[in-house]
Amino acid sequence: MQENHNHDLSDHYIHSREILIVEDDVALCQMMTSFLAKHGWIVHVVHTGQQALETFRRSCLAMILLDIGLPDYSGFDLMREMHRFVDTPVIVISAHGEETDRIVGLELGADDYLAKPFSLRELLARMEAVARRSVSRSRLEFRLPPIVIDTFLIYTETREVFYGTTKLALSATEFQLLRFLLQRPYEVCSRELLVRTVLLRAYEPLDRSLDMHILRLRRKLKGLSKFRGGIRTVRSGGYMLALHPEKSIDI
Template structure:
């Protein structure tokens, strides 16, 4: 897998390149937003590690522009303890975040978790090999694409995995902690709103209701469920 690192900390980039290459990844590093955006849009990379603070253009602006054209998985590097940066990054389409300073092993774990593909579950019917259907939503697990009726819905890697986790257990409540483990590959931290922000994004992209029923329901103090309706087959 080819990873692009965009961070103006040259020493950190060198350390990440050395560590990630030992883990079998191919790594390129850039230090300015303009060059980084062009490289991220080139299609030459499979994953992006993006710092919030960049000269000339911050990481949020870069991510906002990137998401108009690309669903490449993104982990944002944020200042430790800056919860606002984390939430903003997730709302703009980042798949996950990692506060600085961090252990490179944790970064590798999060990269692999985002790339992991879930297995088929129950609650929906197979539409074709590698596809599952629930109401107006079709998930193609092979290409990791989603269609709402005939329209393609562009989701990030984590959003796809989250939707898959919910739909394969349609009508069942899944705790936020279980969703975090399955989708993000990690435990939720104290006051961690990652799952909630990704759920909010899914609701916006898919619509809040279907047949008068709330599509993704929040179960207060527990988690979420993808609601079963009369149209499920």
């Protein structure tokens, strides 16, 4: 079904079900394409990094499924290049499930990381969760006033957060996570609450994706020259955002 290209970019993004699979395993691509098409996704497939660069620049995609083990291009380098032009959500799919690879992928802005082999139903569930996070921030009317919390300004409709006049470079997941914490300063939020409410999936104690997103947020907050607060780790298994160091609690 063709999208109506007369709509503006934001309208197309909200309604788009087009995705790009960047994967050199042809058989796996065929399986994913057939399965996802049955669930309403419009699937484009490329097998090299160069083809991916040529495709995503001329397409309005809802999501990119990116294999980091491409024959001609480092998937991590490709993700860096993509994020220079678009903020399309990315799910990394890889044969490398080591923690280091997961950390690198999430630090580069991936919204999720799925290690091979994976079930197609799990892939679909992860995709739908990422899509809900991305679409929820685009459905509101434009020109809404920002949410003001201390020195932070949250523009929900454009998924932007400013500290004073400094704009933070955030992925869709990082934005949702920071907004959630900013609206509950000094409140301890459990890992389970954050996974279910922000990542929009079932809580699994061994899944470290949330921690990687927190790590990236901490680094970005530390990069703000005048911000002295931060995200504290709570020993009982959660996180708390302190806006000012003098008000933080020793936890």
